[in-house]
Amino acid sequence: MSNKNAKYSAKAAALHKIKSKSQKEISAEELSARIIAEDKSALSQAITLLESTNPDHKKVAADIIQQCLPHSGKSFRLGITGVPGVGKSTFIESFGNSLITKNHKVAVLAIDPSSQKTKGSILGDKTRMQTLISEKNVFIRPSPTSESLGGVARATKEAMILCEAAGYDFIIIETVGVGQSETEVHSMVDFFLLLMLSGAGDELQGIKRGIMEMADALVITKADGENEKPAKRAMAEYKGAIHLLPPAEHYFPVKATTCSAYENNGMDEIYSILEEFQNHTAANGYRDNHRKEQNVQWLKRHLKFSLLDLFYGDSKNVDRLKELESKVKSGELSPFKAVELLLS
């Protein structure tokens, strides 16, 4: 699960590039070079540009992506989901620490849904993943998402590319909630891990079939203390249920296991599953094909946002929209007529 040689020569070349440039203002080229030289603060800065709504920032960000793309793609991309309360943060903390001991550089891209009411971040508390955040080889980035784009921030895929260019060879994308958001994340990752609680009502009803179908492995969390037995039982039940599902495209049988982030148990087994998956899908060609398909989805996603940017980037459109908005608000005009007027 690594590809260190290519990375280090890229780093040396990039460092050389930085030194040969003047320090006046940060250009896309310079920021890219620093990212490729594994500079964490440049990486943070570039992701901030990605998330900016300023059109100039967006342009710089697009250039950075373009320059980082050739240095990307060498990581294992892991998506993690589960209902609120399943213990995603504690799991990532425990699993992330075990990745560090295996010499991985780990980037965690967490989706941080903004509170609609207070307009602030909900999960942005500094107390999450405390031991992991202080590790040298770890980059944690919670991205606020105020628009409802299905559980991933608009720029998550792009941020992943930058992290890879910065030498992170293990990317974890954490989602909030369970539902539609997963399809979006599934279109970005190699492996999709579903965390589950035992004892949350009916074991098999708990997670609907569509989400089970997307998961490459199920992990029952909090398998410690008196919860260990129910967790093992739930695992056995899921193992039974998995056989009823149609085989996945990658023909890697879906695994079910348990873990305890509290006791740091089960992390090595999960790592083995991922390793086995990687070998399996590299051998049968699934991994490369899947990533190609994902690029097409990325294209469509980027196109959608670009079309919206084109409209909202024109101040005449925005002014006209404002005008019509007040008529829609007062009930004078239906949203349908308003859009007809706007686009005519």
Added chain:
Amino acid sequence: MSNKNAKYSAKAAALHKIKSKSQKEISAEELSARIIAEDKSALSQAITLLESTNPDHKKVAADIIQQCLPHSGKSFRLGITGVPGVGKSTFIESFGNSLITKNHKVAVLAIDPSSQKTKGSILGDKTRMQTLISEKNVFIRPSPTSESLGGVARATKEAMILCEAAGYDFIIIETVGVGQSETEVHSMVDFFLLLMLSGAGDELQGIKRGIMEMADALVITKADGENEKPAKRAMAEYKGAIHLLPPAEHYFPVKATTCSAYENNGMDEIYSILEEFQNHTAANGYRDNHRKEQNVQWLKRHLKFSLLDLFYGDSKNVDRLKELESKVKSGELSPFKAVELLLS
């Protein structure tokens, strides 16, 4: 919670309109008239047009909305969410039946996420809400959503308008999952009900603050048998936690209660909460203001889809996209460059 007089005169006028027209082909005008005359099959047909990707169908659908709009708005709009397994369907069945006995006409718009793998509906099984579906005054419509739009189908808001025009005075919008989707549904409903399980791990951690903030009431489900006690305990804990939240815009204190769909318990209490909410928000002006704000959100949502339709409606664009897609797939072109080429 009703407004029968206005409805019945509209019905009579609409029926008259149908009879005075020839029966050659179904026009937007005719379908609208039949909807307003409370014809269920016309309502179904119109929603199918709404969900169609055919531009002609969309045009007819937009005209129908336009004609039904003046007859809409007279319902109570209830959004229901909760994690998978919380028992949303059984709750809606039990609550829906209690609404029928109170002389409501009930429309249920359920979000039915398509399976990404099998391309079929996940929840489209006919066994859901069996007793409710056979009621004369009930309309149940599961809308497939294959795109990830955040848990509501693209046309949910529009379908709601049509249901209202067809005389349904109580609309229930059911979402899947918990997460970003709620913000979308919240922008369509008067009241947002969060169903919760007791005993799903830490009671207060279970649902993250942002979702609690959106809820107008919390209902602990499955409060029957040996689960009754833990449910009541969870309710008490939530009641305590609610006080820590900032007051909602509508200044209606968030309520917490329990129910058992299995024993048909607690439904009247929930109805009372909704009634109290309606009186409270009608008196303080919140309801009307809120709906006006929602219209603006609807405008923006509709604008977004219309912009995408404009692009994809042009076959030249689609052909060019196909070309570039294969280059993106093979890695020859980055998604960023491809969009630049597409939009230049």
